[in-house]
Amino acid sequence: MSKTATDITVKTVAALMIGGSRKLWLEADDLLNKAIKEKGPTSQVGFPETAFYLPLANALLGLETNTLSDAKKILSSAMALLAELPADENKWETFLKDALSSGVAAILAEELICALRYLYGSEPQSDCPGFLPDTLLRSLGIQLVDGRISGIAVILGRAKDEKAAVDIVRDLQKRNILTLVGGNVDGVSIVDQLKDGGLHTGLESYVIPFGRDTVSIVYVLNFAIRAALTFGGIKAGNTKACVDYVRQRVPAFVLLLGGVDEVKAATGAGALAAGVPIITDLDLPEVRVPGVCAHEECLVKEFDHKKIVQKAVEARGIKIKITHIPIPVPCSAAFEGERVRKEDTHVQFGGKYSPAFEYLKMRKMDEIEDGKIDVIGPEIDLMQEASSAPLGIIIEVAGRKMAQDYEPILERQIHKFLNYAMGIFHMGQRDMNWMRISKDAKKAGFKIKHFGDLLAAKFHDEYGAIVDKVQIRLVTDEDEVKRLLPEARKAYAARDERLRGMTDESVDTFYSCTLCQSFAPDHVCVVSPERLGLCGAYSWLDAKAAHEITPTGGNQPIKKGNVVDIAKGIWQGINTFVHNESHQRVSQMSIYSLIDSPMTSCGCFECIVAIVPEANGVMIVNREYAGETPAGMKFTTLANMVGGGNQTPGFLGVGRLYIVSKKFISAEGGLKRIVWMPKELKEALGEKLKKRCEEALLADLLEKIADETVATESIELVKYLEKVKHPALSMPPLM
């Protein structure tokens, strides 16, 4: 039973810490002996996807544990750390050293218990990811370095009720603090409180459940200690340096909520020994001793759940970059991956529901007024629940260092910035955007004008180096949206035109784009002069300029390196880069092939190219086309299959302009393979497609490509292709 009584003394806590450590050691010893008996001493033991064996044992003891017999060494070292139960005194100074040493034994034992659970297949638990792999450490480490994550909170136990649990986590999210939750008090776990309270957990929300028992907190501790080995370059076994690294450089803290028992106390001692302070809502005796954690606060209490996060931030000394944005909903990168479902939507703009666009334009310094935000047309109060409305977002920026080349890069940030607001969803770009404002955001007082407040603040905050002034018009009047749209489209076309004439052969460097990793964490777009990003917003020139503005951002130069297969567009340098940035999910990426290791797709593609085996060719469907296709699937079904950062041979998400590139699936024969596309896509590509057909000496191809007026299923399609003698039918087999 957990202790919550107010009469807990220093001695009681120390006794719990040391007693709990002994209990954990015995449990690990029992489980290990059982495993050796049942599986044999040479059976392998360890965690998936790590180079650090059992990481705590590796970092703190220098042990490389591969087998059950190796694991015996962990327990013999841990035994030497176990202290005797405390004598009859009541001061921390007397007990602290012994408690911390026993705590180290406790977390070593817990790590072994979890590894044995893996051996028996009882981990990971269904809705908790279990051991956190090295690749995750790398990507989160980068976010810690660049400030996207300001700290790491570990919540152990349970809050007083679901609402308090959700409020605490929301408070942490607002501060960009990565939150790991787990444990329970008398069978009630914070994991379930959050679930029941409707809070979405997952990496994209910065909230990860680690397990419902205390022992599994070790996944967080052995995650933190690997930072010392990975980023600190510290040698395994250098205990002091490892602990110093975590204490100084990993801004982590534990929130111990709802109750304490001896296993929790022992684990807490282990966390303290690793330099991680504890903030609790329990009436425990505080520990304020210099040299254990980064500051003297080691164990501090705060009973008010509304203040506990602030207390923790202060105790750990976390620096949070707070930019006050005057909107009535929370706003931070933690909300970036949040979706607003149809039934939760108050009003939506764009998509296939209403005309909408977003356009950013550079102006001279004296042409605009900084901070001016105009709403032209009805405000949200005049928009009915579950309705659609037109919206034009026109952003004018000026700055001494601003250049026209930067316009599309800044424009693309609209997607990221709007998604920062809780209850706002944004997808797409240019005149193919789609936004939703949730009912909750509306209830909180969110207005159309707040789009402007948010965007102006974020452009100043993140692009202050080039942007001095921002003026925004938000147009909800349909006639005005339609009047302004041609000017925006003219600018989009002019940007695309700038790329003409450049070829992939004329450069030795392509660019990456990983902006969409907020939704598809393993997705990498490789942008070349002849293949733009699949959302259609990033050309090679755009990616290059984006890299110049933000050298450490999502657009990085990639040297092509040695050729692996020139016809398929495979280079060693691209493969190595994509392998790293896809978190080892993709080892080879072809730039010109649909079949052999094609590029991954996130979800932002303008069109999907899909193989039609019966026709020995491909069909292309654009996002706006809602009808049936000869692939037997509508765009939405295809999109679910293709997206998510996966390589799907035979299917490809692409930007429209890639269709008229000479490199369009050139490994499979290019343009001649296109057998079907919707009429509106054919018309939108218009002159460009006609010109490409002529260049490829296929002047009559355009008429031979079927559309929905001719066929929407494959048998009809093949009949038509035979009738018009489509060249795909006489090409080598696609598969």
Ligand code: SF4
């Ligand atoms: S689709 Fe590709 S190019 Fe476009 S924003 Fe996403 S990652 Fe970047």
